[in-house]
Amino acid sequence: MLDDDVHPTPHLPQDVIPGGGHTYSKGDDQFPANAPRFLERGEGAIVWDDQGRSYLDWTMGLRTMSLGYGNADVIEAAIEQIRLGSNFGRPSRVESDAAADLLNLLPHAEMVKFAKNGSTATTAAVKLARAYTGRDLVALCSDHPFFSYDDWFIGTTACDAGVPEAIKRLSLTFRYNDLDSVRRLFDAHPGQIAALIMEAATSEPPRDGFLQGVQDLCRRNGTVFILDEMITGFRWHLNGAQAYYGLAPDLSTFGKGIANGFSVSALVGRRDIMELGGLRSSQPRVFLVSTTHGAENHALAAMRATLRVFSREPVIEHLWNIGGALIEGLNAAAADVGIAAHFQAAGYPCSPVYACRDSEGAVSLPLRTLFLQEMARRGILCNYLAPSYAHTAADVVRTVDAARDAFIILSRALDAGWQSLLEGVPIKPVFRQFN
Structure with missing residues (x-):
């Protein structure tokens, strides 16, 4: 019999799970030191960690949450099927x-x-x-x-x-x-x-x-x-x-x-x-x-419900619009702070990407980590930018405002170095020969 008192949760997920997660994209080496260790709940585009802290989430379950967390149509379809058998x-x-x-x-x-x-x-x-x-x-x-x-x-x-x-x-x-x-x-x-x-x-x-x-x-x-x-x-x-x-x-x-x-x-x-x-x-x-x-029957029922929402509502149009506004807003904020050459949001609006560049113009993982750290400090998770149907124009404004503050920190790092500003170590490429 399992007993939480006899087998307490280890201090580190890596004690029981290689890499600390079941996809390397969720590993500790992909996040800044101040990122939430566990995410426990989501609603719309907001997630909560195990300490009760909330974050506006742009990662959306590594792009899986296309409609947003807790979509009622999808959840109800899955539950109905679970009751019938999975x-x-x-x-x-x-x-x-x-x-x-x-x-x-x-x-x-x-x-x-x-x-x-x-x-x-x-x-x-x-x-x-x-x-x-x-x-x-x-x-x-x-x-x-x-x-x-x-x-x-x-x-x-x-x-x-x-x-x-x-x-x-x-x-x-x-x-x-x-x-x-x-x-x-x-x-x-x-x-x-x-x-x-x-x-x-x-x-x-x-x-x-x-x-x-x-x-x-x-x-x-x-x-x-x-x-x-x-x-x-x-x-x-x-x-x-x-x-x-x-x-x-x-x-x-x-x-x-x-x-x-x-x-x-x-x-x-x-x-x-x-x-x-x-x-x-x-x-x-x-x-x-x-x-x-x-x-599994309930997962397929959820898929059917998801596709019905996609078919009857302007989901994809919304993804393009929200992502486009996010790209435009982030680039404008970087220009306002004077680091347009060092931060660029780009890509397709429905699936944006961004890069942080050092003083030589090279892509910089330390600067990217610093940006993620400052965004997490302001309640934004943005390792990936995955617009969902749950994101709103207000979410874009909130993200751009947080990014503008983060860009001020990046500007200091470009002038004086990132080492004194970054907590922990820089993120690393997933595909590397050694840890």
């Missing part, structure tokens, strides 16, 4: 209904397989592509930050410990907006590349027909074109970034905000490829995604 020994109708809902929004997808996280979906897409083409190599965009925790991707990063060299050699990389780098891969490995996987965009817009050029190269070379829409899906456009950019990927992956915080990811795509993981193909059987909790 998991059974045969499929439930909610699985087919959820699949139909999603496919109705994605004109180039014909089948869907649900899972619980993005890595499962992207790795399943790569496996399908290899089975469909009979090839081994995978091409991926090195400018996009994350595709999977599995070896085919992690082996291309600095954090590649535990990945066999033979696996690393199967993954090739190209650069975003560099169509020649994609051509060179196909020329160097004719008839060998099973799949090419990328995001449609992160912060940099595609130039000169780049996306269509990549898709055409895949078609001409018999390579499966996989579009990772974990972030772009239901943020760029109701029908995905593939609709926004006029693409027709063979396979796509979705997740993040698709179920407003409930754990749902999806692999969708062409029937002839997806059926390799089914029961009706005459080809060698692909053991695709087989997870006990992959289609």
Whole structure:
């Protein structure tokens, strides 16, 4: 029997959890020393820590809370399904209904397989592509930050410990907006590349027909074109970034905000490829995604409710508007303080990014940490900027006002150094060889 008195909570989460969290993006090395250690509750765009302190949150559960914390429609749909049952020994109708809902929004997808996280979906897409083409190599965009925790991707990063060299050699990389780098891969490995996987965009817009050029190269070379829409899906456009950019990927992956915080990811795509993981193909059987909790009924009910809100309300328009106002306000505040050259908010309004730069113009993690520290001191969490349907114009004003004060501190750091102003140590890149 567990007894809190016998087994008290350790002083540090890292005592019982490697890294202190279950995604490295939540680790202590990604936050300033004064950031809340635990977040316990959320409502709208506000979160509370275990000490009862409240914060305006722009991280929104690493972009999962697309509608905001505690959305009533989503919560009620999940609870209603929980009362009926969360998991059974045969499929439930909610699985087919959820699949139909999603496919109705994605004109180039014909089948869907649900899972619980993005890595499962992207790795399943790569496996399908290899089975469909009979090839081994995978091409991926090195400018996009994350595709999977599995070896085919992690082996291309600095954090590649535990990945066999033979696996690393199967993954090739190209650069975003560099169509020649994609051509060179196909020329160097004719008839060998099973799949090419990328995001449609992160912060940099595609130039000169780049996306269509990549898709055409895949078609001409018999390579499966996989579009990772974990972030772009239901943020760029109701029908995905593939609709926004006029693409027709063979396979796509979705997740993040698709179920407003409930754990749902999806692999969708062409029937002839997806059926390799089914029961009706005459080809060698692909053991695709087989997870006990992959289609938890309450999570799929939450996804259906989330997509209904997206379909009937101007969610995506709101994300673009709020994010645009935030970018404009932050840059204006930086200019007011005289550090416009050292802080820039940019990217797509629905998914903004920002950079802190030192006196030489180089991206500075110590200055970014100092900015996060001063924002947290003023009740703002902004490691990521993920506008949600719950954010308001007043939230933008509050954030910009806090940032203006933080920029004054950054200005001092640019003049006299950050060391005396920063509590603790600077944040570090997630992908690094040593701690």
